[in-house]
Amino acid sequence: MTTLLYSDPELxxxxxxxxxxVNPNDLQIFKEIELPEDLYALGLKASNNLTEPSELxxxxxxxxxxxxxxxxxxxxxxxxxxxxxxxxLSPDNRLCAVTTSGQKAVLLYxxxxxxxxxVSVRPLARASSVITFSPDSKVLLVTDKSGDCYKYDxxxxxxxxxxxxxxxxxxxxxxxxxxxxxxxxxxxDDKIRVTNYPATHDIHGYCLGHQEFxxxxxxxxxxxxxxxxxxxxxRLWDFKNGRELTMLELPAxxxxxxxxxxxxxxxxxAVLLYxxxxxxxxxxxxxxxxxKWLVKERQILRIPGVIVNSICFINKNLYASGIVDEHxxxxxxxxxxxxxxxxxxxxxxxxxQFKTEVWKPEDVSAWFKKRFDNVxxxxxxxxxxxxxxxx
Amino acid sequence: MVQEPCSISLPQKRYYRQRAHSxxxxxxxxxxxxxxxxxxxxxxxxxxxxxxxxxxxxxGCGYGGFLVTLGEMFPDRLAIGLEIRVKVSDxxxxxxxxxxxxxxxxxxxxxxxxxxxxxxxPNYFRKAQLDKMFFLYPDPHFKRAKHxxxxxxxxxxxxxxxxxxxxxxxxxxxxVEDLHNWIVQHMEKHPLYERLTDEEEKTDPITPKLYxxxxxxxxxxxxxxxxxxxxxxxx
Ligand SMILES: C[S@@+](CC[C@H](N)C(=O)[O-])C[C@H]1O[C@@H](n2cnc3c(N)ncnc32)[C@H](O)[C@@H]1O
Numbered sequence: 116m117t118t119l120l121y122s123d124p125e126l127x128x129x130x131x132x133x134x135x136x137v138n139p140n141d142l143q144i145f146k147e148i149e150l151p152e153d154l155y156a157l158g159l160k161a162s163n164n165l166t167e168p169s170e171l172x173x174x175x176x177x178x179x180x181x182x183x184x185x186x187x188x189x190x191x192x193x194x195x196x197x198x199x200x201x202x203x204l205s206p207d208n209r210l211c212a213v214t215t216s217g218q219k220a221v222l223l224y225x226x227x228x229x230x231x232x233x234v235s236v237r238p239l240a241r242a243s244s245v246i247t248f249s250p251d252s253k254v255l256l257v258t259d260k261s262g263d264c265y266k267y268d269x270x271x272x273x274x275x276x277x278x279x280x281x282x283x284x285x286x287x288x289x290x291x292x293x294x295x296x297x298x299x300x301x302x303x304d305d306k307i308r309v310t311n312y313p314a315t316h317d318i319h320g321y322c323l324g325h326q327e328f329x330x331x332x333x334x335x336x337x338x339x340x341x342x343x344x345x346x347x348x349x350r351l352w353d354f355k356n357g358r359e360l361t362m363l364e365l366p367a368x369x370x371x372x373x374x375x376x377x378x379x380x381x382x383x384x385a386v387l388l389y390x391x392x393x394x395x396x397x398x399x400x401x402x403x404x405x406x407k408w409l410v411k412e413r414q415i416l417r418i419p420g421v422i423v424n425s426i427c428f429i430n431k432n433l434y435a436s437g438i439v440d441e442h443x444x445x446x447x448x449x450x451x452x453x454x455x456x457x458x459x460x461x462x463x464x465x466x467x468q469f470k471t472e473v474w475k476p477e478d479v480s481a482w483f484k485k486r487f488d489n490v491x492x493x494x495x496x497x498x499x500x501x502x503x504x505x506x
Numbered sequence: 507m508v509q510e511p512c513s514i515s516l517p518q519k520r521y522y523r524q525r526a527h528s529x530x531x532x533x534x535x536x537x538x539x540x541x542x543x544x545x546x547x548x549x550x551x552x553x554x555x556x557x558x559x560x561x562x563x564x565x566g567c568g569y570g571g572f573l574v575t576l577g578e579m580f581p582d583r584l585a586i587g588l589e590i591r592v593k594v595s596d597x598x599x600x601x602x603x604x605x606x607x608x609x610x611x612x613x614x615x616x617x618x619x620x621x622x623x624x625x626x627x628p629n630y631f632r633k634a635q636l637d638k639m640f641f642l643y644p645d646p647h648f649k650r651a652k653h654x655x656x657x658x659x660x661x662x663x664x665x666x667x668x669x670x671x672x673x674x675x676x677x678x679x680x681x682v683e684d685l686h687n688w689i690v691q692h693m694e695k696h697p698l699y700e701r702l703t704d705e706e707e708k709t710d711p712i713t714p715k716l717y718x719x720x721x722x723x724x725x726x727x728x729x730x731x732x733x734x735x736x737x738x739x740x741x
Contacts, residue, residue: 317698318664
């Protein structure tokens with residue numbers, strides 16, 4: 116997995132074992148993090164203890180159970196090196212969180228301008244699917260493949276990760292209102308859920324309407340969120356009342372989303388699409404005098420031959436990271452019609468950083484629901500039985 | 507839908523037998539509404555009025571014995587049985603159709619829905635819509651590895667609390683003591699439920715009806731000591 120994110124003033128790029136922090140304008144490297152080889156040596160405890168108190172964790176699917184049995188056996192044979200799953204910077208820019216697979220862990224680094232210091236290594240129950248800091252940077256939330264959401268205290272490393280709530284399928288995105296009162300999550304079962312915080316046992320509501328996985332969320336203002344889904348739609352919601360405001364067809368299933376402000380009451384959204392080449396769609400979002408959001412399609416960006424995996428805006432530039440021949444590539448677009456100041460040579464320097472890393476694209480087709488029919492056969496047999504009886 | 511010719515008698519269970527445990531987590535071919543607004547309740551309750559909505563849900567209703575009782579006890583209120591197994595839910599649907607034909611004007615307040623209650627409750631019911639939920643003789647899933655299939659756990663309890671109105675009741679009954687302890691432990695830990703007092707549990711008019719399961723083979727009413735009842739209030 117790769118991560119591409121912007122946290123003023125740094126562009127953060129992560130892949131496999133390494134995180135680099137660069138100046139987005141000249142791509143000069145400020146600092147980097149290289150993952151330690153053996154997290155157990157740094158005090159990581161085996162993660163199974165973590166899940167014990169909560170059987171909710173047991174929500175994971177059967178085959179995962181099998182997998183964990185297998186990986187437990189493997190652990191005795193050889194220690195797999197950790198590999199980066201997700202990276203986030205805290206809103207106050209002082210912490211960097213990294214989740215890893217292989218040796219499943221949550222690492223917290225303290226960020227200084229020129230270096231990052233590892234401050235804690237904590238167990239992770241299952242591969243993470245999203246990580247998000249609280250608006251006050253004091254808490255890190257980690258959701259996993261089974262839909263569980265764990266809270267990691269960033270001020271007290273000793274505190275056990277705490278299970279806050281659970282979905283019944285993988286959670287693809289999580290956003291937290293700036294006032295900390297609501298956590299909004301979306302999952303593979305077409306749902307957007309609004310959970311109260313800190314009373315996370317109390318579900319505030321749902322935003323329902325999507326008909327496939329909901330892959331990404333973002334706030335437009337304090338009452339409105341935007342979502343994109345595998346059902347090829349983008350929707351706006353009054354999330355506190357669970358009301359759909361607007362829906363717009365996307366050219367293809369939506370996978371990721373990022374926003375930038377382009378003026379007062381004006382935003383631009385970039386949506387990563389599940390289709391080759393024409394894989395990024397740009398939309399203009401405008402809030403009218405009557406507080407209604409209007410959505411307009413602006414343009415489609417073509418990135419032929421690249422499997423794009425992450426996108427982010429930095430001012431007027433859109434950065435996209437992806438895979439060409441199992442290797443990392445970075446592309447920069449100016450979305451405002453002017454020249455991008457980022458030179459191709461600088462981009463090559465960044466790509467060099469990950470030259471030796473092999474990166475296989477994720478099979479996104481597995482996100483879609485698998486439908487199988489266990490009813491027709493039964494009804495057919497029933498029909499025959501009844502017909503026979505009537506003869 | 508294929509229907510048993512209904513001029514005749516009640517459907518026979520032998521045609522509707524099915525392996526006891528479906529995996530509630532795997533994908534199924536459920537057609538479910540994207541939003542409760544999209545449900546046409548008229549298809550379930552032919553006489554439903556615009557201000558009426560489902561208030562009772564029997565989760566994992568099996569062959570529907572209790573659902574029928576519920577319909578008789580509360581003729582003015584709508585009850586739904588949720589059942590994941592194809593044949594079993596089809597049996598209940600046919601049973602209700604037959605009952606409606608045999609007893610004109612009755613049993614129009616009960617219906618059965620084939621769905622996975624662990625996943626799709628918010629697709630059918632609004633926040634605070636339900637007044638009573640029943641978990642009667644749920645599959646015990648004894649093996650630890652299968653505890654995840656249990657119909658009661660922390661995350662599911664939050665979802666049930668969402669569809670239940672404040673003051674609404676959750677009825678649980680099992681003949682497996684282990685499962686009973688599990689249920690009580692989880693319900694009591696959850697901040698949105700409190701257990702009724704012994705006295706309240708005893709005097710609830712529904713209580714006496716909970717002592718027999720509609721699953722085959724367990725029809726026989728055993729002595730009360732083998733049954734574990736617990737009722738909780740949504741707070
Ligand atoms: C042991 S039976 C009990 C049936 C009935 N309540 C009774 O008292 O006889 C449990 C039932 O729950 C159903 N069930 C299990 N998981 C379910 C789910 N996730 N959604 C709906 N029904 C489910 C099973 O198919 C089974 O019919």
